[in-house]
Amino acid sequence: MNDKRVHILDVAEQLFSERGFDGTSVRDIAGQAGVNLAMISYYFGSKEKLLVALIAHRSSYTHGILEELNRDDKLSPWDKIERLVDLYVDKIINNYRFHSIMTTHLPTIQSDDIREMITDIKVKNFELIKKIITEGQQQKIFRKVDMELTVGCVMGTLTQATLSKSLYCRLMHIDIHDEDTYRKKIIPKLKTHLKSLLKAHLEIRN
Amino acid sequence: MNDKRVHILDVAEQLFSERGFDGTSVRDIAGQAGVNLAMISYYFGSKEKLLVALIAHRSSYTHGILEELNRDDKLSPWDKIERLVDLYVDKIINNYRFHSIMTTHLPTIQSDDIREMITDIKVKNFELIKKIITEGQQQKIFRKVDMELTVGCVMGTLTQATLSKSLYCRLMHIDIHDEDTYRKKIIPKLKTHLKSLLKAHLEIRN
Amino acid sequence: MNDKRVHILDVAEQLFSERGFDGTSVRDIAGQAGVNLAMISYYFGSKEKLLVALIAHRSSYTHGILEELNRDDKLSPWDKIERLVDLYVDKIINNYRFHSIMTTHLPTIQSDDIREMITDIKVKNFELIKKIITEGQQQKIFRKVDMELTVGCVMGTLTQATLSKSLYCRLMHIDIHDEDTYRKKIIPKLKTHLKSLLKAHLEIRN
Amino acid sequence: MNDKRVHILDVAEQLFSERGFDGTSVRDIAGQAGVNLAMISYYFGSKEKLLVALIAHRSSYTHGILEELNRDDKLSPWDKIERLVDLYVDKIINNYRFHSIMTTHLPTIQSDDIREMITDIKVKNFELIKKIITEGQQQKIFRKVDMELTVGCVMGTLTQATLSKSLYCRLMHIDIHDEDTYRKKIIPKLKTHLKSLLKAHLEIRN
DNA sequence: CATGAATGAGGGTTCATTCAT
DNA sequence: AATGAATGAACCCTCATTCAT
Known part of the structure; x- marks a missing residue:
C-alpha cells in the first residue's frame, strides 16, 4: 500500500x-x-x-543532515565548512532529480502556497549554512562576506551542475545519457572546487 | 511587419x-x-x-558583448574580470526571463537538436570566459583553478538569482512581484560579490 | 459496453x-x-x-459466406455460380455503405499498411471466386476466360451500382434518397443480369 | 495566363x-x-x-469521342461495339485520374447541383452507348438485355481497374507505383475481355 | 479498496478564405 | 492583375479528473 x-x-x-x-x-x-x-x-x-x-516525501528524507552538522560542537568552523560541502554536494547530486524539479518548477509555480512551501525549505537550508558562517565570523576566523550570495554561490554551482548537465557532459567528454559516470566525475570535482573556493573567499586576508 | x-x-x-x-x-x-x-x-x-x-533572436542580441571584451587588449586580466562581471551580471539579470527559459527548459527538452543548440550557446559563452582566465594564468597573474566549475560558479550564482528570486526576495525583504526593486538591489550586490569572490579565488596565494 | x-x-x-x-x-x-x-x-x-x-468488424461479419459456398460439394459449377451471384449481390448491396467506403477510400489511402489490409481482403474474395470458376473449367464445363477481369466485371458491376446510385436512380426513376426502393429494385435486377452475363460468358461455345 | x-x-x-x-x-x-x-x-x-x-475542363476534352462513333453509319453494330470498347477503354484508362475523382467523389458530394452535373455527364455517356446497343437490337443482331446493367458492367469493369489498381497490381505482379506498366498491361487485357464479354452477352443464342 | 468508463476542457495545428495593397 | 498577411473556424487528439461499480 x-x-x-x-x-x-x-x-x-x-x-x-x-x-x-x-x-x-x-x-x-x-x-x-x-x-x-x-x-x-x-x-x-x-x-x-x-x-x-x-x-514532502523527499524533504523529510533529506532534512536532518545539515541540522546534525550544526549541532556538532567539536568541529572547527573550517572543518564544518569542509563537512558542509561534502554533505551538501552528496545530497544535491544524489538527489539531482528532485533538486532539478524544485529549481526548475519554482519560478513557474502559480499557486502561492506551493511557492511559499518550497521557498520555506530553501530558507531553512540557507539559515543552517548561514549559522555556520556566522559562527566562524564571530570567532574572527571568517571574514565578512555577502551572506545571501555566498550561500547562493554554493547552491548555484550545484544547480548549474544539475541543470546544465548537457553543458558539463560536453566539456568533460561524457555521454549525456551516462548518468553514473557524470556523477562519479562531478562529485569530487565539485567538492574540491567548492572547498577551495570557500577557503579563499572566507579566509581573512592580510 | x-x-x-x-x-x-x-x-x-x-x-x-x-x-x-x-x-x-x-x-x-x-x-x-x-x-x-x-x-x-x-x-x-x-x-x-x-x-x-x-x-535565435535573443542570442544574436546578446552575442557580441563578451567577444568585444575579449578583443580589448589594453585591459589587464584583473580589469577584464571586473568588466566581465559587470557585463555578465547586467546581461543575465536584464534578460533574466530569457535566461530563466534557457536554464529551466534545458533539462526537459526532448528534441536533441534544440538541446544541442542551447548547449552550443552555453559552450560558446564558456569558451569566452575561459579565454580570459587562461590569459591571466599564462601571465602568471591567476592561479590554477577548476575551469569548468569556476565559470559554473559565476553562471550558477546568476542562475540562482534568477530562478530562486522568491528566496532572495524573502531574504532581502522585497515583495516578490516588485521586479524593478529586486533588480536594482541584486545587480550591485552580485557585481560586488562576484568580483570579490573571483579575486580571492584567482589570486595567487603565498 | x-x-x-x-x-x-x-x-x-x-x-x-x-x-x-x-x-x-x-x-x-x-x-x-x-x-x-x-x-x-x-x-x-x-x-x-x-x-x-x-x-475488421465488417470483414469478420461477411467473411464466412463465400467460404461456405466453396465447401459445398453437392452443387454443380453452374449452381455454384448462381448461388455465388445471389450471395454476392446480397452481401454487397446490403452492405453497400461499407463497400462504398472500401472502394472509394482505397485509392486515396496514404498508409501502406491499411492499403495492404484492404487489398488483402479483396484478394481473398477474388481467390474464392476464382476457385469456383477454375473448378468449372477443370470439369470442362466453363470455357477459358480472363480470370482477373471476369471477377472484376462482377465486382465492378456491383461497385457501379453502389457508387453511381445517383445515375441508376435517374435511369430507373427512383428518388435518390429512397434507399429501400433502390435496393429492392436493383438487387433482383443485378442477380438476373449477372447470372445471364456469366452464363453467356463462361459457356463453352461451339 | x-x-x-x-x-x-x-x-x-x-x-x-x-x-x-x-x-x-x-x-x-x-x-x-x-x-x-x-x-x-x-x-x-x-x-x-x-x-x-x-x-468542365476534362469533360469538354473527352466529350466528342463517343458522339463521333455514333454518327459513323458505315460500321455494323458489332463493329461499333468493338470500336466503342477500344475508345472507351483508352478514354477511361488514359484519364484514370479524372475518372477516379468523378467516381469516388460522386457518392460523397453534398451539393445537389454538382451531383446532378456529374450525373448528367454519366447519363449522356449512358445514352450514347445505349443507342448503339438499341440499334443492334432493332436490326435483330443483338438480343434483349438489361440495358442499364449492361452499360454498368462495362463502366464498372473500368472503374474497378481504376479504383482497385492495388488489387490488380498484386494479382498481376506489378509494382503499385509503376503506373506505365500497369496501363500498358491492363489496356489490351480490358479490350479483349470486354469485347469477348459483350459478344457473348449480346449475341442471339439459339 | 480499486478501477474501467466516461467526460468537458483545452492542447497544437491546419483549413479555406479574405483583405489591403 | 496578383499576392503577402491575416483570420475565424474547425481539425484530431490528449488532458486531468470524476463516477458508478
Whole structure:
C-alpha cells in the first residue's frame, strides 16, 4: 500500500525531472508505474497534490543532515565548512532529480502556497549554512562576506551542475545519457572546487 | 511587419519564463499578444519553432558583448574580470526571463537538436570566459583553478538569482512581484560579490 | 459496453460512406452517435484506427459466406455460380455503405499498411471466386476466360451500382434518397443480369 | 495566363485522385503548382468551384469521342461495339485520374447541383452507348438485355481497374507505383475481355 | 479498496478564405 | 492583375479528473 505510494512518487520524480511538471501527464506516470490511471487521483487527490506529496516525501528524507552538522560542537568552523560541502554536494547530486524539479518548477509555480512551501525549505537550508558562517565570523576566523550570495554561490554551482548537465557532459567528454559516470566525475570535482573556493573567499586576508 | 514578430517573441518570452514552455499555450501567447491564434503558426510554423526563433533572436542580441571584451587588449586580466562581471551580471539579470527559459527548459527538452543548440550557446559563452582566465594564468597573474566549475560558479550564482528570486526576495525583504526593486538591489550586490569572490579565488596565494 | 463500440462503428460507417473518410470529422461521428468526442479516441485510439476497426468488424461479419459456398460439394459449377451471384449481390448491396467506403477510400489511402489490409481482403474474395470458376473449367464445363477481369466485371458491376446510385436512380426513376426502393429494385435486377452475363460468358461455345 | 489555369487544374486533378478531394488542401495544390495560395481563390473562387472547373475542363476534352462513333453509319453494330470498347477503354484508362475523382467523389458530394452535373455527364455517356446497343437490337443482331446493367458492367469493369489498381497490381505482379506498366498491361487485357464479354452477352443464342 | 468508463476542457495545428495593397 | 498577411473556424487528439461499480 504505502510501497505503491512511494513507487508512484519515485516514478513521478523521474518523469517530472526528465520532462518537467507540465510536460508529464498523469497517464505517463500511471503507465510507467504500472498502476491504474485513476489511482493517482485516488491516492493523491490531484496532480498538483502529488507534487506536494513528493516534496514532502523527499524533504523529510533529506532534512536532518545539515541540522546534525550544526549541532556538532567539536568541529572547527573550517572543518564544518569542509563537512558542509561534502554533505551538501552528496545530497544535491544524489538527489539531482528532485533538486532539478524544485529549481526548475519554482519560478513557474502559480499557486502561492506551493511557492511559499518550497521557498520555506530553501530558507531553512540557507539559515543552517548561514549559522555556520556566522559562527566562524564571530570567532574572527571568517571574514565578512555577502551572506545571501555566498550561500547562493554554493547552491548555484550545484544547480548549474544539475541543470546544465548537457553543458558539463560536453566539456568533460561524457555521454549525456551516462548518468553514473557524470556523477562519479562531478562529485569530487565539485567538492574540491567548492572547498577551495570557500577557503579563499572566507579566509581573512592580510 | 517584423514588429509583430518581435512582439510575439516578447510575449512568448514573458509567458515561457512565468509559466514554463509546457505551461504556456499558444492560445495564451496569441491572446496576450493580441494577435490571431493562427498567426503564430503562420509566422513561426509551430510552438517549438517559436522557441527556436526566440533563442535565435535573443542570442544574436546578446552575442557580441563578451567577444568585444575579449578583443580589448589594453585591459589587464584583473580589469577584464571586473568588466566581465559587470557585463555578465547586467546581461543575465536584464534578460533574466530569457535566461530563466534557457536554464529551466534545458533539462526537459526532448528534441536533441534544440538541446544541442542551447548547449552550443552555453559552450560558446564558456569558451569566452575561459579565454580570459587562461590569459591571466599564462601571465602568471591567476592561479590554477577548476575551469569548468569556476565559470559554473559565476553562471550558477546568476542562475540562482534568477530562478530562486522568491528566496532572495524573502531574504532581502522585497515583495516578490516588485521586479524593478529586486533588480536594482541584486545587480550591485552580485557585481560586488562576484568580483570579490573571483579575486580571492584567482589570486595567487603565498 | 460493446454495444457502444458497435454503435459508433455503425455511425462512422454511415458518415464515411455519405461524406467520405476525410469529409467526416470525429466530431460528426461523436455528435451523431450521441457520445462524447473523447470517447472515440478512448475506444479506438484515433480516427484512422477507427477505420481499421470498422474494416475488421465488417470483414469478420461477411467473411464466412463465400467460404461456405466453396465447401459445398453437392452443387454443380453452374449452381455454384448462381448461388455465388445471389450471395454476392446480397452481401454487397446490403452492405453497400461499407463497400462504398472500401472502394472509394482505397485509392486515396496514404498508409501502406491499411492499403495492404484492404487489398488483402479483396484478394481473398477474388481467390474464392476464382476457385469456383477454375473448378468449372477443370470439369470442362466453363470455357477459358480472363480470370482477373471476369471477377472484376462482377465486382465492378456491383461497385457501379453502389457508387453511381445517383445515375441508376435517374435511369430507373427512383428518388435518390429512397434507399429501400433502390435496393429492392436493383438487387433482383443485378442477380438476373449477372447470372445471364456469366452464363453467356463462361459457356463453352461451339 | 490560361496556361496557369490549366496547370493548376492538372495539379489539382493529380492530387484529388491521389488523396481525394477532402484529403487535398488548397495549400497542397498551390504548393505543387508553384503558384500563390490566394491565386486559386482568385482564379476559381473556391475549392469547390475549382472542382467544377476541372470537371468542365476534362469533360469538354473527352466529350466528342463517343458522339463521333455514333454518327459513323458505315460500321455494323458489332463493329461499333468493338470500336466503342477500344475508345472507351483508352478514354477511361488514359484519364484514370479524372475518372477516379468523378467516381469516388460522386457518392460523397453534398451539393445537389454538382451531383446532378456529374450525373448528367454519366447519363449522356449512358445514352450514347445505349443507342448503339438499341440499334443492334432493332436490326435483330443483338438480343434483349438489361440495358442499364449492361452499360454498368462495362463502366464498372473500368472503374474497378481504376479504383482497385492495388488489387490488380498484386494479382498481376506489378509494382503499385509503376503506373506505365500497369496501363500498358491492363489496356489490351480490358479490350479483349470486354469485347469477348459483350459478344457473348449480346449475341442471339439459339 | 480499486478501477474501467466516461467526460468537458483545452492542447497544437491546419483549413479555406479574405483583405489591403 | 496578383499576392503577402491575416483570420475565424474547425481539425484530431490528449488532458486531468470524476463516477458508478
